[in-house]
Amino acid sequence: MNNISTYPIISAEGINFAFGQGELRKQILFDIEFEIQPGEVVLLMGPSGSGKTTLLTLIAGLRTLQEGRLNVLGHSLSGASQAELLVLRRKIGFIFQAHNLLPYLTALQNVQVMFDLHPEVTPVEGRDRASRLLQQVGLGERLHYHISRLSGGQRQRVAVARALVGNPQIVLADEPTAALDGASGREVVNLLQALAREQNRPILMVTHDARVVDIADRILHMQDGRLTNNSRDSSPLTSLAMNSETST
């Protein structure tokens, strides 16, 4: 798994996507085009219903691509088989809006279980890596706590560890701070950014939390299913400026 690559991690071109058929057909995404380069932290922002999450599920191979070209981590997603999509998803670190941890496992087990997807890692090594990562997110004292005994912020930090433990080539995060208060949200995002930076992992994060925009290298804005700033000429600075104007 070599993360240093010259081609874009994600490249999208001419993506259209609709739910439903015939009369009930409702188009969600219009002519989406963007690229994400290795190591980039990109925020995908926009109002509810603008199509952010749908785009994220397409990238993650959770929905079938209808129109356009989408390349993720070297996999072409048009006409990809379920087996191929599964291989792709194993290279992605997922962070969900709700932590989506398994409630019957401890913090450590929740992270460790990811190595069932990586049989090349021995159970002992997997356990070591999982507990080291949990120490890094500040949960070294709570390795054996069940999820029900952790606070919301702590749970999301376990989720961060779980997303990163398999050395993913990209992290996809869907509003990871939505269920958290400001301070915990900040903490989670900082951790995510620090760990991703350390390993040079790109992050694509859907959010409408204006408090976290400062971690982004670049921001994609979405409105009514269209990207309003083309990725090629949007610099983080202009994005930030735009955002600070709109967010107040």
Next chain:
Amino acid sequence: MSQRIPLAWLQLRHEKMKLFAAVSGVMVSVVLMWMQLGLLQALFASAVEFHGSVNGELIVIHGQYEYLLRNQPFSSRLLHRVLGSPHVQEIYSIYAAPVEWKNPWNGERRTIQCYGIDTDKPAINLPMLDSQLAVLRQTDAFLYDRKARPGFGPVLEESAKGTLIEPEINRRKMTLKGLTEIGASFGVDGNIIVSHANFLRLVSDRASGEIDFGVIKLRPGADVVEMQSQVQAILGKEVNVLTRDELCERELLYWRRATPIGIVFSTGTFVGFFIGFIVVYQILYTDVTTHLPHFATMKAMGFSNGYLFRMVLSQSLQLAMLGFVPGSIIAGILYAGLRSATLLPLRLELSRGIFLLAATILMCVISGTLAIRKLRTADPADVF
């Protein structure tokens, strides 16, 4: 802990009450199956207790033998024809007939099965028989079946005290000289053993030499199947020559046809199976349903359908094992209780155990497989 995480078990264990309910369901089902099959087998086994104790490779019965209580005697002279064969070591004769026992304590009359054996060569393996052959030769002596049903009077208690027991059997005063063990069955409440001479005294309408069972003991190394057809050819069509297993099978065939016992208990066994199946299916189905979001999350993260299927399947196997072991222990306890209450030969047989374990596993795997279908509805796209 250096192994992989036992995910299936941890999920199953998470809700203790549900686990308890599921295990109880499997347990009840296992107990039911043990009981039904055990009773069925014990009832059948009791019907061939005598036949199975006959000591010889080949057994000759009349061609119209239906079962123990509906039989025709044949002449023992026929048997002598086979003595010329170099492979025949010895022939034996056994008389059998139901006789009327008058309970010496209350005067009630009951039918008891009487076997007349050759006291020089008894041809039958019964507990404590060999040491009592000498007393059995005395006029009007008999041995009493200590596994006879009650109803013949407090024979065992009184004989243990040393009381002289002299019941009227077929209106003839007989003397109890000792005990042996055969056991009651469907058609027979108890048994007595007498000598040939005493049998003919008791059963006055039976001519000497008109026997019910002829037993042929072969020399070591003789081919039983080969000899069976040879002997059958020598003896002719009036009689049937069977191996001991065939004789037992024939007796059982009668009971299977004549009584609904087989159907009753097989149905009972199936009901047990079905109860277990329904309980395990319900539990696994609701379990999959409650954990559907977690399964969806796992699918999104790259866990394959196969991985999740195996998870639910191992849960069903875990339930099978958790229910089977205590269920079998409970069945063993119930067997012991029933054994002393009914005198039926109930045994936790290994072969039945293996069969039931297989049935339990099958039951859980079917339930698991059906519950798994629900897994397909876990849509990983819903987790975002």
